[in-house]
Amino acid sequence: xxxxxxxxxxxxxxxxxxxxxxxxxxxxxxxxxxxxxxxxxxxxxxxxxxxxxxxxxxxxxxxxxxxxxxxxxxxxxxxxxxxxxxxxxxxxxxxxxxxxxxxxxxxxxxxxxxxxxxxxxxxxxxxxxxxxxxxxxxxxxxxxxxxxxxxxxxxxxxxxxxxxxxxxxxxxxxxxxxxxxxxxxxxxxxxxxxxxxxxxxxxxxxxxxxxxxxxxxxxxxxxxxxxxxxxxxxxxxxxxxxxxxxxxxxxxxxxxxxxxxxxxxxxxxxxxxxxxx
Numbered sequence: 001x002x003x004x005x006x007x008x009x010x011x012x013x014x015x016x017x018x019x020x021x022x023x024x025x026x027x028x029x030x031x032x033x034x035x036x037x038x039x040x041x042x043x044x045x046x047x048x049x050x051x052x053x054x055x056x057x058x059x060x061x062x063x064x065x066x067x068x069x070x071x072x073x074x075x076x077x078x079x080x081x082x083x084x085x086x087x088x089x090x091x092x093x094x095x096x097x098x099x100x101x102x103x104x105x106x107x108x109x110x111x112x113x114x115x116x117x118x119x120x121x122x123x124x125x126x127x128x129x130x131x132x133x134x135x136x137x138x139x140x141x142x143x144x145x146x147x148x149x150x151x152x153x154x155x156x157x158x159x160x161x162x163x164x165x166x167x168x169x170x171x172x173x174x175x176x177x178x179x180x181x182x183x184x185x186x187x188x189x190x191x192x193x194x195x196x197x198x199x200x201x202x203x204x205x206x207x208x209x210x211x212x213x214x215x216x217x218x219x220x221x222x223x224x225x226x227x228x229x230x231x232x233x234x235x236x237x238x239x240x241x242x243x244x245x246x247x248x249x250x251x252x253x254x255x256x257x258x259x260x261x262x263x264x265x266x267x268x269x270x271x272x273x274x275x276x277x
Contacts, residue, residue, distance in 0.1 A: 059107040059125045059145070067106055067125050069258035073150045079255050080122045083180050085188045085196035091155030093131065093176040095163035096148075105146040116165070119146035119157035120178075128182035131156065133166040134175045140165035141181060204260045205252040205275045210238065217247035224251055227267060250275065 059067070068080045097113040105111045107125040118129060125144055132139035142162045149157035156178060163169045166176070182188040188196055208224055211217040217235050225233045232252040240246055254260040257274060264272040 063108045068256050078121050085180050087180045089178045092153050093156045094154050094173045095158040097160040107145045113160040116142040116161045117145045117159045118142045119148035120144050128187050130179040130181050132177045136167050138166045204254040205250045206260050206272050208272050209249045210246040214247050220249045
């Protein structure tokens with residue numbers, strides 16, 4: 001279940017050796033918490049130091065970003081996503097204990113089977129989740145600190161302490177409902193007139209080229225529609241620093257900054273860069 005941090009590299013130069021940095025609106029961190037977030041530790045957003053919580057758990061900003069990258073396990077691709085308080089999921093829960101006790105989890109801390117934690121394949125680290133056993137009604141709140149379970153049909157892997165709380169420490173598995181109740185290791189407490197917070201990621205895209213001739217832009221668009229199956233490839237007009245009209249070819253619909261970076265790297269897109277819209 002260990003998930004290795006991948007170094008993030010991105011080129012900041014466009015095609016033809018020219019600089020069109022004014023066309024790139026990507027200037028800030030790729031995630032933030034919006035809404036009533038006064039109860040949250042702001043260091044997860046400023047990125048200047050690790051975020052630590054009572055009980056010793058932490059996810060450093062660098063590790064947090066790495067755990068939101070698209071990854072592959074046993075040939076299956078997983079796309080970590082961003083969620084809001086109130087989001088739910090149902091499925092089969094299992095638990096993991098002695099064989100993993102003391103090993104490193106995906107967010108970098110040491111797995112302690114006696115802490116109330118869970119492993120989830122795609123939800124963000126340190127998201128607080130209410131886990132309810134749909135077979136007996138028992139529930140508890142646990143923090144995500146690992147990726148998994150990588151078994152077909154299962155949606156969450158519980159620590160021993162979490163499993164014991166919901167009554168599956170002996171049975172092994174059960175059907176559960178998962179509900180997001182907070183972030184950054186803390187549970188959301190509703191405030192009158194204020195919306196529940198959510199971890200939000202704006203729509204990321206990759207600019208793969210900027211062309212003075214529209215026909216060339218259309219040719220590039222056709223090319224990337226084939227390469228980037230499932231993504232939206234569009235042409236938008238922009239101007240370079242001298243005011244010249246350029247037809248920008250954009251691939252939209254990446255779920256995270258890291259996924260967009262992977263696309264640039266995997267397809268060797270010289271001069272490609274990330275945009276947000």
